[in-house]
Amino acid sequence: AQKITQTQPGMFVQEKEAVTLDCTYDTSDPSYGLFWYKQPSSGEMIFLIYQGSYDQQNATEGRYSLNFQKARKSANLVISASQLGDSAMYFCAMREAYSGAGSYQLTFGKGTKLSVIP
């Protein structure tokens, strides 16, 4: 079973509007972290936002917020006031505390391509 599922291969949003990118995850580990990364056409992956499984409040970073619904195992990214520069691939990722590896490994979803329309 996939650990990270992003069901939207592509999304369009009008400039200045808000958009929600969906992410669901699967883990039996009580301790985990959820991340969102942005990948512009240049290829570099850029960290956007982090949510810990024990965090009481939803994470926010500027125009980015993470809608964390633990019971539903979802961690949707909300981008407010979209800008043309937000056009990119967006990846949801998860790290489990007890993955058995010596290092904390990130598992990535397949991504959502966001296109902002002027």
Added chain:
Amino acid sequence: SQTIHQWPATLVQPVGSPLSLECTVEGTSNPNLYWYRQAAGRGLQLLFYSVGIGQISSEVPQNLSASRPQDRQFILSSKKLLLSDSGFYLCACAPDRGLGEKLFFGSGTQLSVL
């Protein structure tokens, strides 16, 4: 803040040729280092990670190898490339260890094996 240098940006290699991709990190010490590969239109696949000099863990059996000769240097190698090795390779650094450690990525190398 840390900076990840990765080169070359693009590489075209024939099947059976060797490979060496280098990644160096500035602005932090004793980071966790990672090599990821991204196939076209796909997510990232972890290839190798290192928690220290000379310490390499492999996640995917393949004809690739990695080495960490210095604290802030991570090298991805192959003795003989396969067509299936084509992809976008990303080096990443995690300066702060732990569950919430954030990965910072280099600009990537687009490898085409022909």
